[in-house]
Amino acid sequence: MTRSHSKAGGVEFRNVSRRYGNVTAVDNVSFRVEPGTLVTLLGPSGCGKTTTLRMIAGLESASSGTILIGENDVTLLPATDRDVTMVFQSYALFPHMSVIDNVAFGLDVSGVGRAEREAKAREGLAMVGLAGYEARLPSELSGGQQQRVAVARALVLEPEVLLFDEPLSNLDAKLRRRMRDDIRELQQKLRLTSVYVTHDQEEALAVSDQIIVMNKAVIAQQGAPADLYLRPASRFVADFMGASNLVDATVVGRDGGRASVRLGEATVELADASAGVDDVSIAIRPQAIAVTRLADAPALPVSVRKATYLGSHMEYLLDSSVGELFVVDPHMVATVRAGESAFARFDPTGMAVVPRAG
Amino acid sequence: MNRSHLSWLVIGVLGFALPPWYGLPTSSSAPWPPSGLLASFGVAPWLLPIGLFLLLPAPFVIVRSRLAGLALIAAGIGGLGYLVAQGLAIGLRGWSQPLLADLFGPLATGQRGMGAGGLIVAVSLLFYLTLGLAARGAMKGDRFTTGAIGLVVAAIVVFVFWPVSTILSQAMVADPGQSAIVALAERLTARDIWSVGCVVSATRCGVFWNSILLAVLTGVLTTLLGLAFALIASRTGFRFKTGLRLLTVLPIITPPFVIGLAVILLFGRNGTVTQFMAEYFGLTATRYIYGLPGILLTQVLAFTPIAFLVLVGVVQGIAPAMEEAAQTLGAGRWQTFRRVTWPLMRPGLANAFLVGFIESLADFGNPLVMGGGYEVLSTKIFYAVVGAQNDPGRAAALGIVLLALCVGAFILQRTWVGKTSYTTVGGKGFSGTSAALPRVVKYAAYGTALPWALFTFLLYGLILFGGFVENWGRNNSITLRHYITAFGLDWGQNGLLWTGRAWNSLFTTIQIAAVSAPITAALGLLTAYLLVRQRFAGQSTFEFMTMLSFAIPGTVIGVSYILAFNTPPVELTGTAAILVICFVFRNMPVAIRAGVASMSQIDKSLDECALTLGATSAQSVRRVILPLLRPAVVASLVYAFVRAITSVSAVIFLVTARYDMATSYIVGRVEIGDFGLAIAYSSALIVLMGIGILFIQLVVGERRIGRRDPVQPAARPAEVTA
Numbered sequence A: 001m002t003r004s005h006s007k008a009g010g011v012e013f014r015n016v017s018r019r020y021g022n023v024t025a026v027d028n029v030s031f032r033v034e035p036g037t038l039v040t041l042l043g044p045s046g047c048g049k050t051t052t053l054r055m056i057a058g059l060e061s062a063s064s065g066t067i068l069i070g071e072n073d074v075t076l077l078p079a080t081d082r083d084v085t086m087v088f089q090s091y092a093l094f095p096h097m098s099v100i101d102n103v104a105f106g107l108d109v110s111g112v113g114r115a116e117r118e119a120k121a122r123e124g125l126a127m128v129g130l131a132g133y134e135a136r137l138p139s140e141l142s143g144g145q146q147q148r149v150a151v152a153r154a155l156v157l158e159p160e161v162l163l164f165d166e167p168l169s170n171l172d173a174k175l176r177r178r179m180r181d182d183i184r185e186l187q188q189k190l191r192l193t194s195v196y197v198t199h200d201q202e203e204a205l206a207v208s209d210q211i212i213v214m215n216k217a218v219i220a221q222q223g224a225p226a227d228l229y230l231r232p233a234s235r236f237v238a239d240f241m242g243a244s245n246l247v248d249a250t251v252v253g254r255d256g257g258r259a260s261v262r263l264g265e266a267t268v269e270l271a272d273a274s275a276g277v278d279d280v281s282i283a284i285r286p287q288a289i290a291v292t293r294l295a296d297a298p299a300l301p302v303s304v305r306k307a308t309y310l311g312s313h314m315e316y317l318l319d320s321s322v323g324e325l326f327v328v329d330p331h332m333v334a335t336v337r338a339g340e341s342a343f344a345r346f347d348p349t350g351m352a353v354v355p356r357a358g
Numbered sequence B: 001m002n003r004s005h006l007s008w009l010v011i012g013v014l015g016f017a018l019p020p021w022y023g024l025p026t027s028s029s030a031p032w033p034p035s036g037l038l039a040s041f042g043v044a045p046w047l048l049p050i051g052l053f054l055l056l057p058a059p060f061v062i063v064r065s066r067l068a069g070l071a072l073i074a075a076g077i078g079g080l081g082y083l084v085a086q087g088l089a090i091g092l093r094g095w096s097q098p099l100l101a102d103l104f105g106p107l108a109t110g111q112r113g114m115g116a117g118g119l120i121v122a123v124s125l126l127f128y129l130t131l132g133l134a135a136r137g138a139m140k141g142d143r144f145t146t147g148a149i150g151l152v153v154a155a156i157v158v159f160v161f162w163p164v165s166t167i168l169s170q171a172m173v174a175d176p177g178q179s180a181i182v183a184l185a186e187r188l189t190a191r192d193i194w195s196v197g198c199v200v201s202a203t204r205c206g207v208f209w210n211s212i213l214l215a216v217l218t219g220v221l222t223t224l225l226g227l228a229f230a231l232i233a234s235r236t237g238f239r240f241k242t243g244l245r246l247l248t249v250l251p252i253i254t255p256p257f258v259i260g261l262a263v264i265l266l267f268g269r270n271g272t273v274t275q276f277m278a279e280y281f282g283l284t285a286t287r288y289i290y291g292l293p294g295i296l297l298t299q300v301l302a303f304t305p306i307a308f309l310v311l312v313g314v315v316q317g318i319a320p321a322m323e324e325a326a327q328t329l330g331a332g333r334w335q336t337f338r339r340v341t342w343p344l345m346r347p348g349l350a351n352a353f354l355v356g357f358i359e360s361l362a363d364f365g366n367p368l369v370m371g372g373g374y375e376v377l378s379t380k381i382f383y384a385v386v387g388a389q390n391d392p393g394r395a396a397a398l399g400i401v402l403l404a405l406c407v408g409a410f411i412l413q414r415t416w417v418g419k420t421s422y423t424t425v426g427g428k429g430f431s432g433t434s435a436a437l438p439r440v441v442k443y444a445a446y447g448t449a450l451p452w453a454l455f456t457f458l459l460y461g462l463i464l465f466g467g468f469v470e471n472w473g474r475n476n477s478i479t480l481r482h483y484i485t486a487f488g489l490d491w492g493q494n495g496l497l498w499t500g501r502a503w504n505s506l507f508t509t510i511q512i513a514a515v516s517a518p519i520t521a522a523l524g525l526l527t528a529y530l531l532v533r534q535r536f537a538g539q540s541t542f543e544f545m546t547m548l549s550f551a552i553p554g555t556v557i558g559v560s561y562i563l564a565f566n567t568p569p570v571e572l573t574g575t576a577a578i579l580v581i582c583f584v585f586r587n588m589p590v591a592i593r594a595g596v597a598s599m600s601q602i603d604k605s606l607d608e609c610a611l612t613l614g615a616t617s618a619q620s621v622r623r624v625i626l627p628l629l630r631p632a633v634v635a636s637l638v639y640a641f642v643r644a645i646t647s648v649s650a651v652i653f654l655v656t657a658r659y660d661m662a663t664s665y666i667v668g669r670v671e672i673g674d675f676g677l678a679i680a681y682s683s684a685l686i687v688l689m690g691i692g693i694l695f696i697q698l699v700v701g702e703r704r705i706g707r708r709d710p711v712q713p714a715a716r717p718a719e720v721t722a
């Protein structure tokens, strides 16, 4: 089954909202998922990712707005009639059916003959590396194997769109890494349109063509992984993508797309995303700060509150005139001790200008 | 328009055009009673608009339009509304209200109750409505779900709410020259209901006070005894706990008056104890047991196991950690019990009391057998209808009083104590050990519960034995006569002859139980599915509606059924159908509870997953949920089957010579003093039900989901009210 997926259609949300009483779980959201790509919905717990995904599947209905799959309006279409399958967080394997019956279930209820559905189910199981497990019950499989059965079951129907709701959250860290690579490989091989929900930014960066970051029922930012990583549009996105230091700063000069930004005593040259406003915030990754004892022209004087030795790197907590800074510093030669005064030097590639509000 | 729209359109139209609209032939000369269509152009022109409503969505078979949904909704609402309106407005002899005759002029003919045609059309119109709603996006466009909701709601409205509301209107039927309100007020304030004569003078007290006194006493005693049993079962090293389990099953398979029969064998005028007393102490043998003492004794015997079931959950639900905490804080056994355990149990005790209270009020069999001159509401209702009085208005008024009491207690139980009592029962195994009981409490529990248990088993022994005694107390020789009278067989010219007098009612009973059990289970589990798996506006009202029929006493149901279904548009009295329907709606709440309990343990993503894989809701129910629900299916089938055989209160109003039921036959024997046959028949029933339960368990079987069972086995439904 290495053929590319001909049916793959895109997904489009046009001003979709979902309300539960006076809680708005998804608020006027619009986005497109191009055919054959994998888009991740990323965000903290409760931001509306699952609700969005379930509206694509047809398990929730939209309170308002339009949902299109492959250019057809499916807003009122029930889940049964949508060509969309889903891998559930809990796997949702039918405990009373064998592995093969689980995988063949979708084919069975859509009326595919016995021989054909068994062949397809076997093929699907082989694809996820589970040939030979057909007769087992789900309760006789490990967590990772159950997960693979769930993926195979969703794949064999060759859906227009394949959905994943935090598919790896029940696995241990090592297995998680392998499964996510396997899922991405399968998706690219079959050119499946996929929507993937996770709250883990590393997982999102690893599997996605596009990432949609959600916050409090709205889309905070959408873009390719590198875009989001390097150019977060807001404090929230910066923080969520791992730039945990957010400090206030002032733009002191602009020069064709570049801005000179004053950070306390230091000045840094960054890509200008200030939209003409001088009072901005700077998101700084912990890895983009180096701590030295030597005074340097653009450096910021700091006092070291805490220094933790972690073998491969040092972690520092610094107090400075712009506030507290968290640092991960791989320079293990001249480490600084807690209580000492030192200087922080900044690496512009790990910093981004973001609006101060929001 | 999709396939299901088209099929219901066709079914509806054919139902209107072909089968007889009315239940019984309007004129005996007609070879084929007229269909709705035929009647529209003949005897019943007022039926014509129904046909037009049925055809309303037809144009959309050809024209594809999103308006099809609207057309279906309009046809459904309009058609059903009109169907009901004409059914209520036109009775057997024309207009049912004089006002209508004045308005529209007199009618030449009237109409009978609806038959096959009417039923098919009504169901089609209902599904028009639900399909139309689904097409407009209701319940995420799921036709199965909207259809199921429509079906359950319609069934409950027609077979619970409507009959009960006819009681109200019956109580308002006025004598000429009297206004309805006055008639109602007069009946509701009758002296024989409310009189407090027994307190202030030497006359009798009203039946209301009799009922309340009995119910309070029964509630208190069953709660205390149930608590003693519960403490023994869960807090002591008592070794015969299986015996206690058996004690909880017995009342389920025992017709309600059977305990009363056993009590009569001991304490009746010819009872063993009475005669013993007369012989050795010279006391005159009287009917002293009949009346309050007898009813109370039998009710406490019958309902203590139910209190036990409620309280054993409460006692086990108290997390041992709390008692352990108290002990580590320096509290002794007695202090722990008094300051921690007892307060934690209190809401559960209130719950058990209310359950006993409701049971006692609703009980009919025991007061009937043991009552003597002591009247309670349920028996008084019965005599108001079937006795020489035959006064449906009075029966209805009594029914209203009883209904208000039961429903009030039920609402109290559900809203106030029902919630607080199931506190700490969780899926995680209990850790720690429960505190031992203080010695006083322990001996008090043993001292009351064990003699009581022995007494109960003794009575059951008497039941099994009593059927073999010629004439208890007078002629104690052993005989098979009663069994032969009841279940005799003979070889005649044409083969086997069922000469026994009980066969007729026994076969009817089994047939009706066997028909109603699967319907009850299906409807109950469907309702449970809607409650657990679906979210819709008005759901809590829906839940309350379905549960309410639980609180309606059987006698009230019985009276309301004969009042509501004796006249058009739904004429059912005298048929087997009315018995089946009665059982379905009386027993459905237990199926709902069993279904809710086990369905909430099945991960919702399982059926959602089936939906995303292209299964319809119906398929996901059948292929995924139902197989995982087998324990609940068994529980509901068993309960529905057994209750259909043992219940007497509603049935006794609805049976006819043609469709006699076992319990009402037995009650008839008791009334004429034929205890031998009654007891023989009762023990046969108990044995029969044991076999029925085994059979159902064999047929339904076990579900197979492997060693690491991710679905918890369903909790046994607590059969707490009946």
Ligand SMILES: Nc1ncnc2c1ncn2[C@@H]1O[C@H](COP(=O)(O)OP(=O)(O)O)[C@@H](O)[C@H]1O
Pocket (backbone or CB within 6 Å): A020, A023, A024, A025, A043, A044, A045, A046, A047, A048, A049, A050, A051, A052
């Ligand atoms: N069935 C529901 N009823 C009421 N509120 C809900 C329901 N489902 C989700 N919500 C609310 O909607 C919000 C978004 O939920 P969800 O989409 O599950 O978040 P996420 O998957 O991002 O953690 C939450 O605040 C949640 O409480």
Ligand SMILES: [Mg+2]
Pocket (backbone or CB within 6 Å): A046, A049, A050, A051
């Ligand atoms: Mg979620």
